[in-house]
């Protein structure tokens with residue numbers, strides 16, 4: 106399965122406008138990169154500034170002095186103050202930096218072009234075509250080049266500048282014929298003598314009518330006339346110097362295409378001024394007045410220029426990047442990312458350097474909400490993961506641990522379904538989910554008791570995992586089979602209505618099981634438990650779970666409950682449909698733990714107020730980095746809030762244990778069933794684990810069970826290493842795909858664990874026994 | 875994967891089964907269908923191979939990661 110074809114890629118890429126030019130460039134008839142120019146000036150790098158101008162302007166010393174700057178009318182700065190003085194700054198550049206003579210002209214071509222008239226059109230066309238290697242001859246009726254250029258005041262455009270700037274034509278070997286007026290008869294001769302003739306004159310001017318007579322119709326897109334090989338100015342009048350330059354350039358493009366025998370009309374939309382699609386958010390930008398010149402006729406001083414250029418907004422979109430740590434991590438933006446993802450997915454041989462990047466996205470959908478075009482990078486990342494899995498190219502280490510955690514939750518250890526005690530049918534079924542059960546099993550018991558009290562018709566209980574980890578990991582086969590398991594369980598209970606406590610479960614079930622309702626929606630309508638916490642108007646900032654992004658009903662219900670409890674609500678800058686993921690979504694914390702840490706740090710620094718979360722993972726993640734965060738259930742059921750806010754995150758091993766214990770406790774207390782204890786030898790291995798080792802276990806994703814298995818095997822078989830100096834033992838075990846190593850020391854009551862580590866590579870031991 | 879790890883701490887370990895010294899010897903390793911032969915410390919009598927923390931989290935991890943991206 107190929108994730109997206111070229112067409113789909115193009116479609117997605119087109120949504121991202123970040124690479125579209127800023128308004129100044131788009132509205133400039135010859136697309137001078139004013140945004141870059143402003144940076145050059147701020148860096149006081151006038152060489153680079155001149156190169157920026159020269160890239161688009163044929164004679165920067167002239168054009169920069171006389172341009173009528175339509176760009177300024179479109180400049181985005183105007184949403185907060187006057188437009189950037191682009192034209193005055195260009196003048197500053199050419200006044201203070203002499204031209205850079207560029208070496209390296211393309212190999213000469215044999216084709217010839219006659220250019221008639223040496224105004225801005227003719228000069229530009231002659232320059233552009235000569236630079237492309239054509240043999241250009243320039244005919245001017247006066248005794249000097251430049252036409253109307255000589256009408257500018259000496260102060261604005263000194264004569265020596267005209268002469269100096271136009272001398273480039275000599276270097277380009279343009280044959281200059283002064284005092285040579287071209288009549289209609291001459292034109293016929295030129296037509297014979299040259300491959301192409303360009304009439305560098307304003308469209309519909311008297312001169313054009315005289316030369317072309319009946320044939321003076323000119324194609325506005327290509328500058329072609331009805332006469333083969335004859336092109337002409339297509340812009341009327343000479344009142345805008347920059348439009349005349351653009352007119353000459355347009356003709357030069359056509360002439361080049363004509364001489365190469367390719368289409369004159371194909372894809373020319375990008376020429377001339379256009380409206381850019383680049384989105385620029387100017388909200389919150391404070392207005393700044395334009396920098397005044399101390400000496401108006403002299404132009405900007407260096408200092409003034411730097412200051413004025415500093416007002417430029419450096420127009421960019423990057424709206425989604427500003428909000429997403431993941432996008433920042435990889436230093437680019439979606440248009441580039443899409444291409445990288447596509448390349449990674451279509452690679453046949455060689456390294457897939459994008460794997461980790463693709464697996465690091467939280468699939469949270471924030472980007473789609475923020476992007477003006479709705480580009481959802483997460484969707485592409487998820488589809489690509491599915492493609493990777495189906496091709497067998499998903500790195501096993503990325504999601505293995507999370508999927509084993511899911512398998513645990515769907516095993517006998519945790520999974521169960523029961524009608525409410527004393528009922529043989531169910532109107533509802535409460536589905537607490539694996540994370541709340543792993544983090545706060547006692548809350549699950551309380552919620553279940555509450556629901557049994559408030560709701561009639563029987564509230565069944567179903568313990569298991571919703572399957573989100575498989576979905577996030579791109580394993581659709583596993584995900585679908587998990588859903589089928591759900592369907593079977595629900596059917597065995599008579600298809601009651603699902604009540605879910607976790608928003609991730611909700612997002613997974615929403616499509617599949619109609620009528621699924623969030624616990625918070627229900628609670629908002631029912632009476633809250635009487636034992637609710639004493640809050641007395643304290644303020645809490647709400648962390649909306651990212652899986653409620655498109656569920657305003659749940660978000661509102663949570664706020665409703667908080668208000669009922671007497672809480673004052675603080676809204677975080679990114680809230681509701683723009684909320685940020687806590688780092689758990691999309692399995693980011695498994696594929697890229699370092700990034701997940703940054704995501705958490707970023708989110709918890711949004712406010713100094715205590716947070717309230719309604720997802721167990723959000724709460725635990727924030728608390729793990731020292732942010733005081735309570736769970737909504739802590740408030741509802743009146744726990745000691747100061748303790749609840751700093752309760753540390755529950756580690757992986759204890760999440761397992763909590764889930765298993767929850768099942769045993771409930772079976773025993775509610776259904777009077779004797780819990781089946783697992784009868785496995787290693788479970789009796791007694792471990793002593795200190796803080797440091799527990800931390801390492803968490804970081805390296807090693808469970809108590811894994812350690813117990815290693816030690817049990819080593820002690821039973823004697824297959825281990827011994828350090829005679831300190832009596833430590835070192836042993837390993839490979840249950841399936843990971844080899845676990847444990848350094849330990851036997852004690853009377855059990856074993857002190859000193860270190861743990863693992864690897865995935867398999868060592869094949871030759872048996873010598 | 876010719877590792878040049880510091881050997882001071884690792885040579886302290888002895889085989890717990892036979893009490894023998896560990897020596898460098900060739901060992902077969904495999905990951906995702908790729909097989910290699912590497913030089914590691916092992917008990918020549920019992921065949922037990924020692925993979926140190928430094929090796930597991932360092933070089934070995936790097937090789938695993940690059941094989942996963944192949």
Ligand code: SF4
Pocket residue numbers: 120121122123384422423424425426438439440475476477478479480
């Ligand atoms: S929000 Fe992001 S994806 Fe959308 S146009 Fe801007 S940079 Fe591109």
Ligand code: SF4
Pocket residue numbers: 127128129130139140143179180181182189191416417418419420
């Ligand atoms: S603010 Fe700067 S980049 Fe934006 S349109 Fe104006 S000159 Fe161009």
Ligand code: SF4
Pocket residue numbers: 429430431432466467468469470471472473481482483484686
């Ligand atoms: S889905 Fe979320 S984590 Fe992924 S790129 Fe979009 S905003 Fe960032």
Ligand SMILES: [Zn+2]
Pocket residue numbers: 889890891892893894917918919920921922
């Ligand atoms: Zn031995």
